[in-house]
Amino acid sequence: MEEKYSRPQCCALPGGPAGREGIMDQRQYPQYPQQPGGPCPPYVQQPGMEYPPYPPYGGQGSAAPPYGGSVYGQGGGPVPPRAPQYVYQTPGGKPPRRRRNRAPLVAVLLCLGLAATVFLAGEAFDALRSGGAARRRPTPGEVPSFTIEDLPEDADGGLSTVEIAKTVGPSVVCINVYEPGSISIAGSGSGIILNEDGFIVTNAHVVEGSSAVTVLLDDGRELDAWIVGSDTRTDLAVVKITADGLVPASFGDSDILQVGERAVAIGNAAGQLSGTVTQGIISGLNREISMQAGNSVVTMNLIQTSAAINPGNSGGALVNRFGQVIGINSAKLNSSTFEGIGFAIPSADAQPVVEDLIAYGYVKDRVALGVMVIALSPVTGPANDLPSQGLYISSVEDYSDLNNHDITVGDVILTADGVTLETTSDLLDVLETHKPGETVRLEIQKRGSGNVVTVDAVLAESRSN
Structure with a gap:
């Protein structure tokens, strides 16, 4: 059923002509001259409001001009005087509170919020950079073993790929690295859990240049980590986390x-x-x-x-x-x-390498001659008035014993312990047969004179990565 609504009529005013009662009988209006066709007062009386804001002549529902002429302001009729300005006041006579401009306050609060966010982000990054793992390096006697196991006797043809994934998967982790001054991930790599103590092996180039490292485990946990040691020569590094329930990998013999x-x-x-x-x-x-x-x-x-x-x-x-x-x-x-x-x-x-990184942070007993060299060839050597083979010395470190034998940049190392040197690997192979403090015999051609001298250089221990 459709309901119909009619506009309510105004009540009779006290002392005024009779009207329909019972609709707005509790509202009082001041008496004012009723114009023919004029509307009932469309407002509730408020203290301090002397006159009703009824529609001006010519408005919808308004009375006609009393003089019978045109509507004010139309058809050449006279312009009505300016209507009085009515100010609404709350009960009690107090004026309404002026609405203040809160934009400066909002701007200040936003600036404070931004400063707090930056501060908290910096604190979070400092905590991330410091790492949550215990940073005590184990003593040589406490170094967890990196055990290489024999082949299982009852494995027959081995495991299926599905079984391998289920067995080894929980031992492989994701490593995220952060650059200095940034809280965004700069790069990612992988790692292998070595043991339940939280040592993880990865590549040196994964963590190289990082200021913070996190490890994401197979079960979804992400943990802070710290770099135990790194060796760029073998591209190996070890990081550490502190966590329970780690699943170490089983290592086999690659030989x-x-x-x-x-x-x-x-x-x-x-x-x-x-x-x-x-x-x-x-x-x-x-x-x-x-x-x-x-x-x-x-x-x-x-x-x-x-x-x-x-x-x-x-x-x-x-x-x-x-x-x-x-x-x-x-x-x-x-x-x-x-x-x-x-x-x-x-x-x-x-x-x-991994065992040394855990125990010392570097590869122990690795010797260093203290020079940077460039391998010469039959093309690059003669073109620069140098031998067609040998290692051109491009720099000499301050700690190198070669400084005591007047060996300088531009000289060429021809042999080491009687081995002819054609590549940098040839020299490294010879050096790896020595320990720090031992000497290596070098034949070196001096630049300019071309004289060949023999030098017994004392080897230092390399602690660089």
């Missing part, structure tokens, strides 16, 4: 690998796809790959695999068919030109 074996790579592909599993084979062993390590170029013997290793997989696990980690993946060493060619650092080579 017994055979070309053609099945291999599975697990890591944080593309820095976003954690737990990515790819499969391939062992494509080659002892591949000599050169890479930039600080200011020098080093050659490493690596495992070649066809399992896909993408950016973000660096530091992840290369696993054999028995679920044992036999290599630490390194996307830095992968080919950008060809697909299906990836490289990993053998577990047997990583073991002593």
Whole structure:
């Protein structure tokens, strides 16, 4: 049913003509001359309001001009005098509160809020940079062992890829790094849990130059970490977290690998796809790959695999068919030109480096000659009035014993312990046979005169990464 509503009529005024009662009988209006056709007062009386703001002549519902002429302001009629201004007052006679301009106050509050946000973000970053893991370095006797296990006797043909993923997956983590002065993630990589103490192995280039590191576990927990040690020469680093319920990986012997074996790579592909599993084979062993390590170029013997290793997989696990980690993946060493060619650092080579990084923060007993060298060739040497082979000395460190033998920039090292030097790796191989404090015999050609001198240089200990 449609309901119809009618406009209520005004009540009769006290002392005025009779009207319809019972609708607005509690409202009082001041009496004023009623014009023919004029409306009832459309307001409720308020103290201090003497006259009703009824519509002016000519408005809708208003009375006609009393003189019978045209409406004020129309058709040449006279213009009405300016209507009085009525000011509403609250009961009690107080004027209404003036509405203040709150824009300055809002601006101040916004500035304070922004300052607080920046302060809290800085505090959060300082806490992140300091790391939540305990920073006490273990003593040599407390260093957790990096155990390489034998092949299982009852494994038969090994595990399926699904079983490998379930077994090793919880041991592979995502590593996020932050640059100085930033709270945004600057890069991501992967890592492998070494033991329940929270030590994690990864690549040196993953954490290089970072001011803060966090670790995202397979179960979704994200924890602060600190860098225990890093070695650019082997592209290995160790970080540490403090957490319960960690699942350490099982490491196998990379020295017994055979070309053609099945291999599975697990890591944080593309820095976003954690737990990515790819499969391939062992494509080659002892591949000599050169890479930039600080200011020098080093050659490493690596495992070649066809399992896909993408950016973000660096530091992840290369696993054999028995679920044992036999290599630490390194996307830095992968080919950008060809697909299906990836490289990993053998577990047997990583073991002593990782143990030293945990115990000392650097690789102990690694010697340093204290020079930067550039390998010469039959093309670059003669073109610069230098030998066609040898290592050109481009700088000499202050601690180098060569300073005591008048060896300077521009001289060329020809041999070390009787070994002819053609590459920087040749010199490194000789130095690795010595310990700090021992001497190495060098044959050096002086620039200018071309004279060859023999020098017995005392080797220092290298504590750089």
